[in-house]
Structure formats: C-alpha cells, structure tokens
Amino acid sequence: MPRSLNQQIFVAALLGLAIGLGFGATGPDAPGVKVGLYLAGLVGNVFVDLLKMVLVPLVFASIAVGVANLRQHSQLQRVWVATLCFFVFSMALAIALGLAAAHLFQPGAGQSGTWFRDATAGFAAKQMTPLEFAASFLHGLFMNPFAALAQANILAIVVFALLLGIALVVGGERYRNILLLLRETLELMLRLVGWIMRLAPLGIMALLIQLVATQNAAVLATLAKFVAVVIGTTLLHGFVVLPLLLYGATGMAPLTFFNGAREALLTAFATSSSSATMPVTLRCVEQHLHVDAEIAGFVVPLGATMNMDGTALYEAAAALFVANLAGIELDLTQQLIVCFTTMLAAMGAPGIPSAGMVTMVMVLQSVGLPAEAIAILLPVDRLLDTVRTMVNVEGDMIGSLVVQRWVGRPG
Numbered sequence: 001m002p003r004s005l006n007q008q009i010f011v012a013a014l015l016g017l018a019i020g021l022g023f024g025a026t027g028p029d030a031p032g033v034k035v036g037l038y039l040a041g042l043v044g045n046v047f048v049d050l051l052k053m054v055l056v057p058l059v060f061a062s063i064a065v066g067v068a069n070l071r072q073h074s075q076l077q078r079v080w081v082a083t084l085c086f087f088v089f090s091m092a093l094a095i096a097l098g099l100a101a102a103h104l105f106q107p108g109a110g111q112s113g114t115w116f117r118d119a120t121a122g123f124a125a126k127q128m129t130p131l132e133f134a135a136s137f138l139h140g141l142f143m144n145p146f147a148a149l150a151q152a153n154i155l156a157i158v159v160f161a162l163l164l165g166i167a168l169v170v171g172g173e174r175y176r177n178i179l180l181l182l183r184e185t186l187e188l189m190l191r192l193v194g195w196i197m198r199l200a201p202l203g204i205m206a207l208l209i210q211l212v213a214t215q216n217a218a219v220l221a222t223l224a225k226f227v228a229v230v231i232g233t234t235l236l237h238g239f240v241v242l243p244l245l246l247y248g249a250t251g252m253a254p255l256t257f258f259n260g261a262r263e264a265l266l267t268a269f270a271t272s273s274s275s276a277t278m279p280v281t282l283r284c285v286e287q288h289l290h291v292d293a294e295i296a297g298f299v300v301p302l303g304a305t306m307n308m309d310g311t312a313l314y315e316a317a318a319a320l321f322v323a324n325l326a327g328i329e330l331d332l333t334q335q336l337i338v339c340f341t342t343m344l345a346a347m348g349a350p351g352i353p354s355a356g357m358v359t360m361v362m363v364l365q366s367v368g369l370p371a372e373a374i375a376i377l378l379p380v381d382r383l384l385d386t387v388r389t390m391v392n393v394e395g396d397m398i399g400s401l402v403v404q405r406w407v408g409r410p411g
C-alpha cells in the first residue's frame with residue numbers, strides 16, 4: 001500500500017485507466033460494467049462537487065487577503081505586471097508551438113471533401129466576432145458580487161476581491177477585523193481542502209474509469225493524426241518547454257516541480273476543469289512548492305481562468321486543422337489573426353470542461369473558417385481536454401513560482 005497521498009493518487013490514476021480500458025473492452029452494457037460505471041459516476045461527481053463547494057469562498061478569500069498582504073509590501077504593481085507578462089509570454093509560446101506542429105504534421109490535409117461537408121451539415125454554431133467577444137468579456141468582469149458568488153463566476157469574483165483587497169489596505173487599521181476574518185476563512189477553506197483530498201485517490205480513479213470507458217474508438221481512429229499531434233505537442237509544452245522556462249527563471253529542477261505539483265496535475269487531468277482543480281492547485285503551490293501565500297493567492301486564481309497554455313495551443317492547432325479539412329490555405333496575416341484571437345479566446349475561456357470548444361468558434365470565424373467545424377472536434381474534445389487542462393494548471397503553478405522569483409519574496 002503506497003503511503004503518501006501523492007503516491008496513492010498516482011497509483012489510483014493508473015488503476016482508473018486500466019479499469020476504464022477493461023470496461024471499454026467489455027462494453028458498457030455488461031451488467032458488471034453498468035454497475036461499475038454507475039458507481040464511478042457517483043464517486044467522481046461527489047469529488048468534483050466537494051472541490052466546487054470550497055472553490056468560491058477560497059478564491060474570494062485568497063485574492064482579497066493576497067492583495068491586502070502584497071500592498072503592505074508595496075509590491076502589488078510588480079506582481080500584477082509580472083503575472084500578466086508571464087501569462088501572455090507562456091501562452092504566446094504555446095500558440096507558436098501549436099501552429100508549428102500543425103504546419104509540420106499537416107493533420108487533416110487531404111481529408112477535405114464530402115466527409116467534411118457531411119460531418120458539419122446541419123450543425124449551427126453560435127456566432128461571435130472577436131469584437132463582440134471582447135465586449136462580452138469586459139462586461140462579464142464587473143458583476144453584482146452576490147450574483148457572481150452564487151453563480152461561481154470566477155472572473156467576476158476575482159475582480160471584486162481584488163478591489164476589496166485594495167480597499168482593505170487603503171482603509172488600514174479601520175478594517176483590520178474584516179481582514180482577520182478573511183484570513184481565517186482562507187485558512188479554514190484550506191483545511192477543508194486537506195480533508196477533501198483524502199478522497200482524491202478514489203475520486204480521480206472514478207473519473208478516469210468513466211472517461212476511458214466511454215471513449216468512442218471509431219471516432220478516435222478517424223481523427224487519430226490530429227489527436228496525436230495535439231496531445232504530443234501539448235505534452236511537449238508541459239513536459240519540456242514550461243519546465244525549461246521554470247528552470248531558466250528560477251533554477252528549480254523539473255523533478256522537484258513535478259513532485260510538488262503531481263496532486264494538482266492529476267486532479268486537472270481527471271476533472272478537465274482548472275476551476276474545480278484550483279483548491280488543489282493552491283494547496284500544492286503553497287504547501288509543496290513553498291510559494292508565499294500572497295503571491296500564490298493572487299496568481300493561481302487569476303491563472304485558473306486567464307492563463308491557459310493548453311487551450312491556446314489546442315485552439316491554434318485546431319484552426320489549422322479545420323483549414324486543412326475545409327481545403328482553405330491561411331496566409332500569414334490570417335495566421336497572425338489566429339494567434340491574436342486564440343490568445344483572447346484562451347484568456348476568456350472559463351476553467352470548466354470543454355470551455356475551449358465554445359471560444360474556438362470565435363477563432364474559426366475570425367479568419368472565415370466554418371464555425372460548424374466544431375461538430376468534428378466535439379467527439380474528441382473530452383479526451384483532449386484532459387491533457388490541455390493539466391497543462392493549463394501546470395502553467396499557473398509555474399507562473400506563481402516565476403513571479404515569486406521575479407518580484408523577490410515579499411516580507
């Protein structure tokens with residue numbers, strides 16, 4: 001029996017994959033498999049629900065307290081700028097990698113024609129131009145905080161908590177009780193996360209059983225090249241580019257990082273949701289990777305919705321894939337437009353399963369590609385979402401380590 005939680009989660013994930021494959025091979029209608037899948041659904045959902053339960057108070061308290069603490073060290077502006085610079089830089093790298101891989105391997109080339117037309121016929125995608133998208137993104141930033149908290153609208157919560165944090169500091173001593181209350185709320189939420197994580201091995205195993213057992217092998221085979229290119233490039237970004245960036249900026253060895261980050265990476269892989277994983281991400285960053293709470297509390301919640309390397313890489317590669325399928329060649333200007341809209345789309349996508357699919361429509365439309373093409377991408381999205389969410393979360397953790405290094409330790 002593996003002793004540490006880290007090891008238990010790892011073994012459980014492997015077991016989940018193996019059992020899922022077994023269930024998939026037996027077929028979903030065998031009586032034993034039916035019961036197994038039902039139980040896996042039950043346990044997996046409870047695990048995700050528990051994480052979501054603590055998510056909102058955790059984000060709110062961690063941002064407000066993080067900002068209040070930073071301001072005391074007059075470092076807010078540096079952290080803010082460093083964080084945004086890191087997000088934009090790492091996503092730009094991911095997009096470049098996605099485009100390069102699509103050029104190199106040309107997935108979808110030679111597959112255009114009637115198959116593409118048949119697959120997309122009758123599928124109407126919701127249309128949105130980049131300008132409309134930017135307007136709705138901006139509009140979504142400011143909300144009645146109670147509505148935002150009740151709807152778990154993370155971006156709006158982040159914005160309100162940021163402003164509240166600043167007001168707390170400007171008000172100083174006058175608001176010390178509220179600051180104390182928020183600090184203790186944060187501590188309490190992290191205690192709950194610790195308890196929820198005891199269920200993580202079981203929860204992650206259940207989620208992976210469900211995921212693997214319900215994949216459609218025939219669809220996967222048709223899109224095999226695209227799936228392989230996206231997964232391969234995303235893993236390259238996650239296991240080579242980002243660790244190199246981390247090593248270059250902080251000197252931290254990749255192995256040390258992955259050891260500390262493993263719980264969050266596996267949770268992201270199994271849940272396909274950066275938001276649901278956020279409580280675990282914060283725990284890993286603060287407790288295993290020793291990032292100061294004020295920096296982690298700021299970078300991680302913001303990154304969970306704004307910093308998505310995996311999504312950016314995926315959307316850039318998928319745009320070229322669709323262009324190949326539709327038999328359209330994108331010129332350099334159009335590819336630059338793809339870069340820009342992909343960045344916007346990745347920043348605007350909420351950290352929930354398949355969010356990237358929704359914002360993908362905007363990327364396709366920005367260069368006149370048929371938005372209906374997402375009908376082709378949807379059947380493989382659940383699978384691709386696992387790896388891209390894992391890399392999204394990894395980017396947030398690496399971001400907080402790099403930002404801490406750039407601005408120096410507060411205090």
Ligand code: ASP
Nearest residue numbers: 273274351352354355356
């Ligand atoms: N599922 C991803 C995330 O939560 C977003 C996406 O669909 O790309 O980070």
